Amino acid sequence: MVDIEDQIRKAMEEGKFDDLAGKGKPLKLEEDLLADSDWRLAHHVLKSGGFTLPWLETRQELEKDIQALRDTLALAWDWRKDNLHLPQVEVEWQRVLRDFREKARALNKKIRDYNLQAPLERFQMLPINIEAEIKAITSGG
Secondary structure: OOOHHHHHHHHHHOOOOOOOOOOOOOOOOOOOOOOOOOOHHHHHHHHHOOOOOHHHHHHHHHHHHHHHHHHHHHHHHHHHHHOOOOOOHHHHHHHHHHHHHHHHHHHHHHHHHHHHHOOOHHHOOOOOOHHHHHHHHHOOO
C-alpha cells in the first residue's frame, strides 16, 4: 500500500507545495467526511491548494442539482396552493411535474455514471425516487 504521508513529506521537501494558494495562512481543519482515512491528509492538501478529485467534484455538482430540482418543485407547489383560484393552475402544475420527472430521470442517469466513477461503494449515491420526492413536497413532509 502506498504511504501517502511519506509521499507528501517527500513532495514538501522537494518544494512542490511552495507556491500553493493560501501559503502562510492558517489551515482550515474541518474534516472531510467523504475522504477515506488513508487519504484524508492528501485530500486536505489538494483542497487547500484549490484542487479536488474529479468524482468528488461530480458528487458536489449532483447534490447541488438535486437540491435545486427539489427547491423548484417546492416553489411550484407553493405557487399552486396560493393560486388554486386561477383557471390554468392545474395545467401549469402538470407541466411542472412533467419537467421535474424529466430532469430527475436525467439526474438519475448522471448518478449512475457517477457511481461507476466512485472509488468505493460507500461513496455511491442513491438515484432519485421521483414519486417519493413529489409526495414529500405535496404532503408537506
